[in-house]
Amino acid sequence: MKLTGIELRRIRMPLVSPFRTSFGTATERDVLLLRAVTDEAEGWGECVAMSDPLYSSEYVEAAADVLRRYLVPALAARPPESAVAVAGTLHRFKGHRMAKAALETAVLDAELRASGRSFGRELGATRERVACGVSVGIMDSVPELLDAVDGYLAQGYVRIKLKIEPGWDVAPVRAVRERFGDDVLLQVDANTAYTVGEAPLLAALDPFGLLLIEQPLDEEDVLGHVELARRVRTPICLDESIVSARAAADAIRLGACSIVNVKPGRVGGYLEARRIHDVCVANGIPVWCGGMLETGLGRAANVALAALPGFTLPGDTSASDRYFRTDVTEPFVLQDGHLPVPTGPGLGVEPLPEVLADITTATEWLPL
Numbered sequence: 001m002k003l004t005g006i007e008l009r010r011i012r013m014p015l016v017s018p019f020r021t022s023f024g025t026a027t028e029r030d031v032l033l034l035r036a037v038t039d040e041a042e043g044w045g046e047c048v049a050m051s052d053p054l055y056s057s058e059y060v061e062a063a064a065d066v067l068r069r070y071l072v073p074a075l076a077a078r079p080p081e082s083a084v085a086v087a088g089t090l091h092r093f094k095g096h097r098m099a100k101a102a103l104e105t106a107v108l109d110a111e112l113r114a115s116g117r118s119f120g121r122e123l124g125a126t127r128e129r130v131a132c133g134v135s136v137g138i139m140d141s142v143p144e145l146l147d148a149v150d151g152y153l154a155q156g157y158v159r160i161k162l163k164i165e166p167g168w169d170v171a172p173v174r175a176v177r178e179r180f181g182d183d184v185l186l187q188v189d190a191n192t193a194y195t196v197g198e199a200p201l202l203a204a205l206d207p208f209g210l211l212l213i214e215q216p217l218d219e220e221d222v223l224g225h226v227e228l229a230r231r232v233r234t235p236i237c238l239d240e241s242i243v244s245a246r247a248a249a250d251a252i253r254l255g256a257c258s259i260v261n262v263k264p265g266r267v268g269g270y271l272e273a274r275r276i277h278d279v280c281v282a283n284g285i286p287v288w289c290g291g292m293l294e295t296g297l298g299r300a301a302n303v304a305l306a307a308l309p310g311f312t313l314p315g316d317t318s319a320s321d322r323y324f325r326t327d328v329t330e331p332f333v334l335q336d337g338h339l340p341v342p343t344g345p346g347l348g349v350e351p352l353p354e355v356l357a358d359i360t361t362a363t364e365w366l367p368l
Contacts, residue, residue: 007035010362020137022165022193023054036106043110047102048265048292063099076368083108101269113346125307129338133159133314158337159185159314165193189214215239225256245275263290281310291316296329300347
C-alpha cells in the first residue's frame with residue numbers, strides 16, 4: 001500500500017443540546033477529519049481535539065498545524081509499510097496524541113479496507129454488539145437533570161454517567177438514586193475538578209453505590225489519586241491521567257485506580273488503546289471506552305474497540321442522536337441498550353457525501 005496524500009477536512013456539527021462539564025459548555029463540534037488516500041483504498045480518521053485546550057492541551061487548530069507542518073511530512077519522508085509503523089515514525093514529535101491518533105486511524109482504515117478486514121477483527125473484538133452508557137452533563141437544576149436521565153433510561157441506555165463538580169455532586173446523585181433506585185448503573189465524572197483536600201466531598205458519594213468516580217483530581221496528580229483511593233470506598237477510575245500503556249501500568253502498580261477509561265484519541269490511537277486494554281486485563285483491571293462526542297466515523301472505531309474482552313463495563317458509546325440530529329455517516333441507533341459492531345471493511349462506515357458537503361467548512365490537500 002502506498003500513501004499518495006492526506007486530506008484535512010474541517011466540519012461543523014451543532015449539538016442537539018448544550019453539553020456542560022466542569023471545564024466548559026459545548027454547543028457544537030468543530031471536527032477535524034483526515035482522509036488517507038492510497039493506491040489501493042481510502043481511509044478516514046477523526047481527530048477528537050476540541051476547539052479550545054480545556055479537556056487537554058490539544059485543540060483543533062493546533063492539531064491541523066502539527067499535521068500540516070510535521071506529522072504528514074514525516075510520513076512523506078519515511079512512508080510506512082503498514083499502519084503499525086506510523087506511531088514509530090511519529091514518535092520523535094512530543095505529545096500531540098490526538099493528531100497522531102487521527103493520522104494512524106486514517107492509514108489503518110485504508111489498509112483494512114484494501115484487505116477486506118474490519119476494525120473489530122483487527123483489534124480482537126469478541127462481541128457482535130456492545131452495551132451503551134450515556135454521559136449526562138451538568139444541568140441548571142436537579143429537576144432538569146431528572147427529566148434528562150428519565151429520557152435516557154426510556155431510550156434503553158444501560159448505564160448513566162453524571163458530570164460533577166464542587167457544588168454539583170451529592171445532591172444530583174442522591175436525587176437520581178431516590179428517583180430511579182439502586183438498580184440503575186450509575187457513575188460520576190469530575191474531569192479533574194477536585195483536589196485531595198476535598199476528599200470528604202467525594203467520600204460523601206460512597207453511600208450511593210456508584211460504579212466509579214472518574215478522574216476526580218488533576219491528570220498529573222497520580223499520587224493524589226493513590227491517597228484518594230485510600231480515603232473513599234467508591235472505585236477510582238482514571239481518564240485524563242492515562243496517556244499510554246506505560247502510564248496505565250504505573251497507575252495500576254501505584255494503586256491510583258482500580259478501573260481505566262480508554263479513549264483512543266487521548267492515548268495516540270487504537271493500537272495503543274489495545275495495548276492499554278492488554279495491560280489492564282493482565283492486571284485484572286476492568287476497562288471501558290470513553291467518548292469525545294465523536295461523529296459516526298469515530299463512533300464506529302470506538303464500538304469496535306469496546307467489543308474487546310476486557311471492556312466489561314458499558315462505555316460512552318452512545319447512539320448518534322445523543323449528540324447530533326444528523327450524523328456524518330448512517331446513524332448508529334440504540335438496540336436494546338446496545339450498538340452493533342460494524343463488520344464491513346475498515347471502519348465499516350463511510351461519510352454520506354451530501355451531508356459531508358453541507359457541513360464542511362474547509363479542506364486542505366497534503367500530497368505525499
